[in-house]
Amino acid sequence: MTVEILAQRNARPGRDEEVDVVIVGAGPSGSVAALHLARAGISVVVLEQGEWPDYDDYTGARPEHELVSTKLWHPNPNVRDSPNDYPVDTSTTDINPLMFAGVGGSATLYGAQWMHFLPSDFRVRSMDGVAEDWPFTYEDLLPYQLEIEREVGVSGLSGDPAFPPRGAYPFPALPMGSVGLRGALGMEKMGWHWWPGSNAIPSEKFGELNPCVRRGTCLTGCPEGAKSTTDRSHWPLALKAGARLITRARVKEVETNDQGLATGVVYIDANGRERRQRAKVVILCANGVGTPRLLLMSGGSRNPHGLANSSGMVGKRLMMHPFASVLASYEDPLDSWRGPFGQQVYSLEFYETDESRGFVRGSKWNCMPSGGPVGVSGATGSKVYVAEEGRFQDFWGANLHENVARRFGHSLIWGIVGEDLPEESNQVVLSKDLVDSDGLPAPQIVYKVNENSNRLLQFNIDRCLESVRAAGAIETLVSTPVRESGWHLIGTTVMGGDPKRSVVDQWGACHDVPNLYVMDASTFPTSGATNPTATIMAVALRNTHRMIAERRNQKVA
Amino acid sequence: MAKEQVFFALADFLIPAHGKMPKFSDVCAYADVEKSLDFRIDLKEGFARAIATDPSTGAEAHLEKINKQDGEAFSAITTIAIATYYMNPRVRELIGYPGQENVQYDSKATQIYLTNGSLGHVIARGRKYRPTPGL
Ligand SMILES: Cc1cc2nc3c(=O)[nH]c(=O)nc-3n(C[C@H](O)[C@H](O)[C@H](O)COP(=O)(O)OP(=O)(O)OC[C@H]3O[C@@H](n4cnc5c(N)ncnc54)[C@H](O)[C@@H]3O)c2cc1C
């Protein structure tokens, strides 16, 4: 049976039907929770403001790709300007948050770089004296990481000495390509760590996922259906198990009763009608911006500062991983439009703290192809060069041809992801004037890149330049911190044992509302420096297993 | 000057002939430009503003002016020019770009880094993570 038929068969619940669990958001975290709850026989409804992806809309295989994707598949919702997204007020942030609304969530546009957090990420306070330790350890989470990898269909090579020993990946690593080999060569010359990329892209046919054909357009949707997103990895199974998914359903409020327990949610359907979904348990999986936004919109007169917010921490400690990139061009051809885009090679050489560097914590680097001619020219979006020192002529005329000749097919990009330390002043609040297409307040981001991040990025850029030059780079271009780089949204409903200092406990249950859960990266006390989706899905799985095991003890309205 | 001519004057300044590369109007027709605009209807208004007045002072001065005064129009006209140019099959052939092609490979083939010793060096350098048991 196709997904479409299953999706229709599992009809919307009746008007007053109370389900066991309602989940907000059908991205990676919500999809994991939905699949496992449905398999345990629990009735689940998922409400998602976006729609099912239409793979014909992904332009990667067509000539107009670079033209269309810079609008339709732009990761910034303000640029896409689609009614399915909510806009974000970015007037008070150094970095724009990036996300996508739909079945599969923001991973629709992710690079599919698949990385676990490292052991020290869970023990930042104990080891480095900053921020907080997590309530659980790397070892506690590892079994869930491995289970999720099998569900997602990850390809990679085990044996990386930057991680404790772990079993094999489900699929062999994707071929590296000339870009990866050149990136590795620079690291090798410096005597630094590198490892073949692990990616949420199976190298062989797996369930609904086709083998990757290295088309290299992962960040704008995979036209081959090869990149693992939960519309293919999880939803066909979740629908079969009886989960119900309602798309174009925007949740505006979590409702509670006089005892302070959640009773369900109110949402606006595709026709603009307000509906209520009653549920014994509510799970928020709307990401590090959408989840605090929803809590701040909820609570009514009983909770004027938002629901589950007696600690005052809802929305605070936003972490977005300040990011720098180094583009390096070489004389010889690297076929640098070929994928996989995510990461052909990664390095954890500078991941751990070394205080002699002048900052704490560290970074992860990933080496990727530089893409098509329009992108590498650096000429589009030319508004940015209106700045006084910028001359548009530097990017056009003969310079355009020379830039493209030097870079196109001959360059790689190292992305540098820096760990972001939590600060209460970096936060999500509700915008006073911007609203979404249903008239609900948009989130506003208040965020400054801190001094530790600035020093961390500069140190890593300097090292990266050494590495690419060691491998023979003839040109280097640095971008830091990249404004359009808030793809990791973390920390805004922090987990912890103390209800005065945290929003949820280690299982994602809100201290104030025990039948309201958060299962996305909002709960992470610290951000690590690796791409977070592997950890997000593993934590969601751990929480869901616990919810299933403890279902009889769950306090409900 | 007809709108088309205004556009070609600006596009040829942005993308002139250089070495083996042709100028914009040598390879792209106005119909190609219109096709690009159909893919990006959001750029139509800015594009129209950019070519609404004759570049009497010359293409460079005109572009300089819209870059300073109407960033959206500048962005629209440059995006359409560059994307149309690099979508052109002749231009793609000249720069050696087959598009985002499909590449078959054998997922079980032994990768070179396993046989040439390079990954072996990484392993030989030993553990990099900091263990945390007991913390
Ligand atoms: C361009 C880009 C590249 C990335 N690359 C990588 C990568 O290589 N590796 C990696 O690990 N991570 C990457 N990420 C991050 C990754 O996509 C996220 O970590 C992941 O998708 C988070 O999953 P989630 O389920 O918590 O949230 P999301 O995927 O953001 O899903 C949340 C869902 O909730 C829905 N929602 C929100 N509010 C409401 C509401 N009020 N009502 C109804 N529905 C709502 C949204 O529409 C959305 O579909 C990338 C992200 C972007 C944008």
Ligand code: SF4
């Ligand atoms: S590189 Fe692979 S996963 Fe990425 S878009 Fe191409 S086929 Fe899809």
